[in-house]
Amino acid sequence: MASREFSLIDNYFKGKGHQRKDVVLGIGDDCALLSVPENTLLAVTTDTLVSGVHFLPDMAPRAIGHKAVAVNLSDLAAMGAEPAWLSLALTLPKADDAWLKEFAGAVIEVCEYYGVTLVGGDTTRGPLSITITAQGKVPVGKQLTRGGAKPGDWLYVTGTLGDAGLGLALLEGREQASADHREYLINRHCYPTPRLLAGQALRGIASSAIDLSDGLASDLGHVLKASHCGANLFLDKLPMSQALLGTVSLESAWRYALEAGDDYELLFTVPEAQKGGLDTALAHSGVKHSCIGQLRGGEGISYLNHGQPVVLEAQGYEHSWAS
Numbered sequence: 001m002a003s004r005e006f007s008l009i010d011n012y013f014k015g016k017g018h019q020r021k022d023v024v025l026g027i028g029d030d031c032a033l034l035s036v037p038e039n040t041l042l043a044v045t046t047d048t049l050v051s052g053v054h055f056l057p058d059m060a061p062r063a064i065g066h067k068a069v070a071v072n073l074s075d076l077a078a079m080g081a082e083p084a085w086l087s088l089a090l091t092l093p094k095a096d097d098a099w100l101k102e103f104a105g106a107v108i109e110v111c112e113y114y115g116v117t118l119v120g121g122d123t124t125r126g127p128l129s130i131t132i133t134a135q136g137k138v139p140v141g142k143q144l145t146r147g148g149a150k151p152g153d154w155l156y157v158t159g160t161l162g163d164a165g166l167g168l169a170l171l172e173g174r175e176q177a178s179a180d181h182r183e184y185l186i187n188r189h190c191y192p193t194p195r196l197l198a199g200q201a202l203r204g205i206a207s208s209a210i211d212l213s214d215g216l217a218s219d220l221g222h223v224l225k226a227s228h229c230g231a232n233l234f235l236d237k238l239p240m241s242q243a244l245l246g247t248v249s250l251e252s253a254w255r256y257a258l259e260a261g262d263d264y265e266l267l268f269t270v271p272e273a274q275k276g277g278l279d280t281a282l283a284h285s286g287v288k289h290s291c292i293g294q295l296r297g298g299e300g301i302s303y304l305n306h307g308q309p310v311v312l313e314a315q316g317y318e319h320s321w322a323s
């Protein structure tokens with residue numbers, strides 16, 4: 001690697017942010033060395049963001065850095081894992097100091113906030129692309145997966161749905177909103193919040209979980225397929241923000257909530273017997289949760305509005321900014 005790139009790593013990444021004690025050796029050698037406690041499963045996930053495919057080419061470097069880390073941590077949250085380590089493969093057209101300062105600042109800031117250490121990566125030249133691998137820990141047997149839901153389990157979601165999709169539509173000029181709503185919705189698109197505390201609090205309570213990256217209809221479909229169930233979904237119970245409801249019609253808001261991606265909320269199921277413990281478990285997670293349906297036998301999603309069947313051709317959103 002060229003000396004310019006070594007100084008890039010030293011300037012922006014090495015020794016920056018939170019330094020965990022379980023990192024035996026961090027950035028600077030051929031590998032990082034990490035200490036994994038006994039009876040712990042390592043949860044490992046990778047996501048790539050390519051300029052012009054997963055984010056608008058003019059997106060602020062701070063938002064790109066934030067989002068690249070947050071989407072990976074969201075996958076850890078969905079498994080009930082505690083985040084620990086991150087590696088960053090960065091492909092850059094050129095070493096632009098102003099861009100790197102903002103980007104790296106955001107990566108380090110999100111890591112610091114969630115107690116994660118950046119332990120390595122790779123730096124190459126080429127069209128802008130960011131690949132992050134995040135690793136987290138979950139006690140053996142406590143992991144959440146997509147496959148554990150049963151008929152009768154209740155379906156829940158954290159936060160509000162559809163904001164990020166409308167935020168993207170505003171950025172692309174497909175919708176218009178008031179200045180306040182616009183800022184909120186665009187922030188929800190650019191700066192997603194991984195629901196890490198909620199994911200860990202759901203250990204032993206949720207029967208399945210997934211994070212919402214492709215849209216509720218599509219991601220619920222993954223849970224139903226893995227769990228061999230169908231679901232009744234209560235449209236009147238979908239949690240939606242004032243900004244979403246104040247900007248588009250109710251029908252259109254449902255569409256954003258069901259089909260637009262990038263919300264990074266958690267979708268999870270809870271057996272009747274665990275329902276009582278749920279509020280207590282999530283009390284300190286910093287995010288509200290809403291019951292939006294119930295699993296049943298069979299397959300597919302049935303939509304109900306105040307108990308009445310509604311026919312909606314809800315396909316998973318085929319977004320141009322693909323997952």
Ligand code: ADP
Pocket residue numbers: 001009013026027028029030031088089090118119120121122123
């Ligand atoms: P090697 O050629 O042995 O793979 P590199 O020269 O690519 O090593 O990287 C030197 C050190 O810097 C390694 O420890 C690597 O993990 C780290 N590193 C390289 N790029 C990044 C990056 N973008 N972010 C964090 N660490 C990085």
Ligand code: MG
Pocket residue numbers: 121122123
């Ligand atoms: Mg290398």
